[in-house]
Amino acid sequence: MPGFGEAETPNGDLSREPCRAANSHDFQSILSPCYPITLKFMDVCYRVKQENKSNGSFKRVFSRGPTYSVDQRSTVSIQERTILNGITGMVSPGEILAVLGPSGSGKSTLLNALAGRLQGHNLTGTVLANNRKLSKPVLKRTGFVTQDDVLYPHLTNTIIGNTFIRGVSGGERKRVSIAHEMLINPSLLILDEPTSGLDSTTAYRLFSTLGTVAEKGKTVVTSVHQPSSRVYQMFDLVLVLSEGRCLYFGKGSEAMSYFESVGFSPSFPMNPADFLLDLANGT
Ligand SMILES: Nc1ncnc2c1ncn2[C@@H]1O[C@H](COP(=O)(O)OP(=O)(O)OP(=O)(O)O)[C@@H](O)[C@H]1O
Incomplete structure (x- = not known):
């Protein structure tokens, strides 16, 4: 597994020669294919403001003709919601970092933040x-592969298609999207x-x-x-994200022993991912 500063040669081999871009920061070298990226993220928080509409009591209004109701105390309050709360981590070239968590736990939001897509x-x-x-x-x-298949859905004459325009299957489209991102030979590949x-x-x-x-020295976050x-x-x-x-x-290999050390272990051998998701769901 290559460490930081190890370079990929044009034929795809890893060399022990340090990558020039890792040591200098000139614009040309940063765009060269051998640029390894170590990604660090510290105390990442993402908050959104949400409108909460609450309807108060309804007053029945009687007049000639039909009876109708008037909303007397409809109020709109703005509440702040924390989507990501103090997320810290790091991933180096040669490593795969997997973000796990239940639906709505903030996985996509974190990936967008790491990819510089949230401002x-x-x-x-x-x-x-x-x-x-x-x-x-x-x-x-x-390279960023989104959760939705966004690749060329508007081009009705491609064989890619989309949900409505059948060309290839959803899974095949996904793989085409990944291959598409790989064409730019990214140093950092983020996949939702x-x-x-x-x-x-x-x-x-x-996988x-x-x-x-x-x-090959790329950094993968998925x-x-x-x-x-x-x-x-x-x-x-x-x-692992939870709310x-x-x-x-x-390390993925140390997650089970960590949770065992703090008093959580499955009662029978199970897929670590299932166990971690159960924990994140509070079950
Ligand atoms: N800009 C936003 N405004 C309001 N709510 C948001 C915004 N972005 C994300 N959320 C909410 O934050 C929560 C986390 O969303 P996110 O898409 O990151 O979750 P997820 O773990 O990727 O979910 P899934 O596995 O279902 O894709 C969701 O409840 C989502 O509705």
């Missing part, structure tokens, strides 16, 4: 690539639910491919809903 004062905390704030050249070296719509064998194959991608145990063991690092908070960040 404004709603987002606080720090996201660094090689100890520097995310810059345009770094973002150009970042890449295995949704895939059967477990295909999901396993996909095997991502493992090969990581071995959210995943319900990985099988053989997929789980491919994750170097795991970050926007981090339940666990560390």
